[in-house]
Amino acid sequence: MKFLAILFSIVVLYADINVNVYVDKEFKQKLPKPFVKKEFKHLSKNGFYILSYDKLPLIMEHNLSVISGIGKLKTYILSHKNLNDIRVVANANLPAKVLFKVFGDVKYTTASLDDFKKNKVDAIVTSKKIYVKNVFLYDLDKLGLEYNKYYLVASREFLKNNKNAASFLNAYFPKSKTNSSLILTGYYLNKKIHLSSMYDDMFKEIVAKKLKVAVTPYWPPFELEVKGELKGIGIDFWRLIAKRAGLDYEIITQPIWIKILNGIKNKQYDITPNTSETPDRKKYAIFSKPYVEFPLAIACRNGLSIKKIDDITSLAVGYHYTAHKMMKQHYPYLNYVPAKSVIDAFELVRDRKAECVVDVLPTIVWLINQKNIGDMRIYFKTPFTFKLQIMLRKNLKGVRDKINKAIDSLSVYDKNKIISKYIGEKIYIKENGFSVWFYLIIAVLIIVIVFVVYKAKNYKLKSEFDALTKIYNRGTIEKLFHKKIKETDGSIIFFDIDHFKQVNDKHGHEKGDLVLASLARIIKENIRKSDLFGRWGGEEFVIILPNASFNAAHKIAEKLRKIIENSDFDGLKITISAGVTEFKKGENENDVINRVDEALYEAKNSGRNQVKGKK
Structure with missing residues (x-):
């Protein structure tokens, strides 16, 4: 709502006038109304500027405030020598010059890739990853030199009178860290840098709204609804982490998992707390550190002659659940039967529409026990580990940093307290005359048995299979x-x-x-x-x-x-x-x-x- 308020105030304030943004010729991205692109010619104290990374020395010389970084700059170095032996570098850009300042006397020149291949220069700087035989390839991002293609800047005096417009522009562009590139450039210029608090203040203003946290109540024992109240391992972990991170949030229940993923992608939701990163999700989201992990397990109906995973003719899965993606990656040829949730997947097995079901081990144990599905048992503990992480929209890196610090603060006691609460306790008891203690004892016995079987199978896997490739040693x-x-x-x-x-x-x-x-x-x-x-x-x-x-x-x-x-x-x-x-x-x-x-x-x-x- 605060973001919309900023937008409304800008529209009202600048209803009859345009706000000029002076940009480099190479900057082609469109700007939202009422901002109008004008070609950059010279700096002044009035106006917003979008300038390329090579103008950072000019930006610092005029003591302008950096509001946002735009686009990620990719810089690679092809070299015939180790970094500290390089003496002649072709086509060096600013990040490369920052790097080579560390190594002393280096000469800069221009050359083609063919010149480099003919050993006319020691190294050449490129914007693309190029593989050349018997040549070193250095990625400056991995060396810690992270720069943006462009920087949105303005003078401090101008920002004081145009804070709403600056906040809107800052929110319009995907959030990116700029402080490291400013410090590195200051080092290169032998200039002491006084980082403006404007960037951090505006970031806080943009994320000050309540975070929308989406969960599905159909993934026990991690997320479930009991008599109108959300409970579960994942829910309790989230509440503890959010409390320690100082986050203000509201929980929204969405029964269909794929709709939560689409909601994160379309910025309808900000966070979902109980998932795991996959290559496709990393295209539109960022992830916290793992806060707990469990193995995947496969349960099947009793009486089936299944000796290995390859023998399964139909495997029920929660559609687009992480377990589904992990299994498809390693067993793409299996016949997967999709379900809206893991509970629905269990029912497919119960109704003989699938032979087996796969999910995280605690979920499999919980559902076999709690749902009283007596005709099923665990057949396999897979070698794949599900690492529970918190998924966030891409522009919430600052929130992710706070969450990671909170995860680091979790003790073994904190984790065991939450996990044992659900694995060792019956949350929902049918009215059949048995006491809570009966279910408590049964649940603990099941966990002990599963643990022993898991350890035995895990030992066998480690002794027979190569740890890296997951094939026979x-x-x-x-x-x-x-x-x-x-x-x-x-x-x-x-x-x-x-x-x-x-x-x-x-x-x-x-x-x-x-x-x-x-x-x-x-x-x-x-x-x-x-x-x-x-x-x-x-x-x-x-x-x-x-x-x-x-x-x-x-x-x-x-x-x-x-x-x-x-x-x-x-x-x-x-x-x-x-x-x-x-x-x-x-x-x-x-x-x-x-x-x-x-x-x-x-x-x-x-x-x-x-x-x-x-x-």
């Missing part, structure tokens, strides 16, 4: 091969990632881990369920194909090679080299391993990114 795949070669004929594929060391050296081990995990997921999605896939070590992988001929295995290896070559690994292009051989029932397994290893060695020595076979 070397010890397990060796045992499985030892067993298979005694039972049947088949083939085996050995492959490794070409030049993987360069990925780690240039982009860091975090990027390397992403490549390994993504590659494993892609391979798993494109082989048979009967095939056995494991990590042999480092960047080497093995696939055992029971009952597959040499020619069939060779075709599969070539298909996988092309899929990997045409996949995008977060901006990187990756290739693999593979060796193939077949094995006969009862053959010596060491002979097979040596043969396929020789085929892989031949593929690598023949130029890589190819498949070689050895019969």
Whole structure:
């Protein structure tokens, strides 16, 4: 409402006149009425200005106040040398010059990318991420040099008389941090910076309204409504965090989860407190630190012959719930039966419209117990962890910072007190003559049993599977091969990632881990369920194909090679080299391993990114 009041006052105040905003030629974004763009020519004490980042020295020289940063500047450095060895830099912009001031005597020049490739300069600055063989790539954002493309500024005297107009413009542009870029530029200019409080004052004014917090009352035990009162693990965590963060809010119940997500996207709601970040949600929202985490679990009807997750023929899910997204990412081939809520998903299983249901472990336990669905039990605890976070609209970074500080203040006692309240207590008791203590004891026993099963399965997962890629580790795949070669004929594929060391050296081990995990997921999605896939070590992988001929295995290896070559690994292009051989029932397994290893060695020595076979 305060935002609308500001807008109304601006419309009334400037009803008959235009408010000029002087902008750089390159600034193409439209401005709301009554603001009118005028071409920037020189600075004065009157008026608003939108100036590019390279004019920050001019802005500081005239002691103008920065109201808002507009657009994110991307700066990359391609270099033949380590940063501290660079002496000649081409096409340096202001952030690059700030960086190189740290390293002393550096010469600036202009050059083309071809000049750089011919080693005519040590480094070149670009606005796009470009991959060049055997070259270092530095992202200045990751080095802490975060700049905006443009800055909305005005003199202090002008702002005092035009505070409402300034507040409206500040709210019109997505919120972004500017203080770090001002401090860095001041360091570059050897100028002491006195940061204006105007930015912080206006930010407080914009977010002073009550925050609209949207929840669904159909996700027990995290969010549920009991006799008209909202309760649950997530609700109680939110109330405690909001209290410590000093936030003023109102809770709005919305039964359909997808409508909450759309409400955040369309700025109808400000916050939803019990979710988890996913790549698609990060496009329109920001997230707090996780405040608690639980594993995903799958419950099925009793009597089904389901030995592994792949055997499930129909899996009920809360549509667009995080559990749904996590399962689809790792098991895209399963048949998912969508429901409006996890309670509806349980009812689909009860009514035999689906075999199983997936959600967070406490929810599965709670619903089996509280809903008295006796014909179901937990079949699997998945290796995937649901990290509960608070989701906010993108322009609420300041609120997110307060929430993160409040989350940091939560003690183990705080967390256990909230969780045990719902896992160890029956909230809604049907009138059937049993006491609260009966349900309390039953609930505690169930939790203990689930915990023991969870620990046992978790130990098995850790001992059999590679922690990073979630596929079989070397010890397990060796045992499985030892067993298979005694039972049947088949083939085996050995492959490794070409030049993987360069990925780690240039982009860091975090990027390397992403490549390994993504590659494993892609391979798993494109082989048979009967095939056995494991990590042999480092960047080497093995696939055992029971009952597959040499020619069939060779075709599969070539298909996988092309899929990997045409996949995008977060901006990187990756290739693999593979060796193939077949094995006969009862053959010596060491002979097979040596043969396929020789085929892989031949593929690598023949130029890589190819498949070689050895019969």
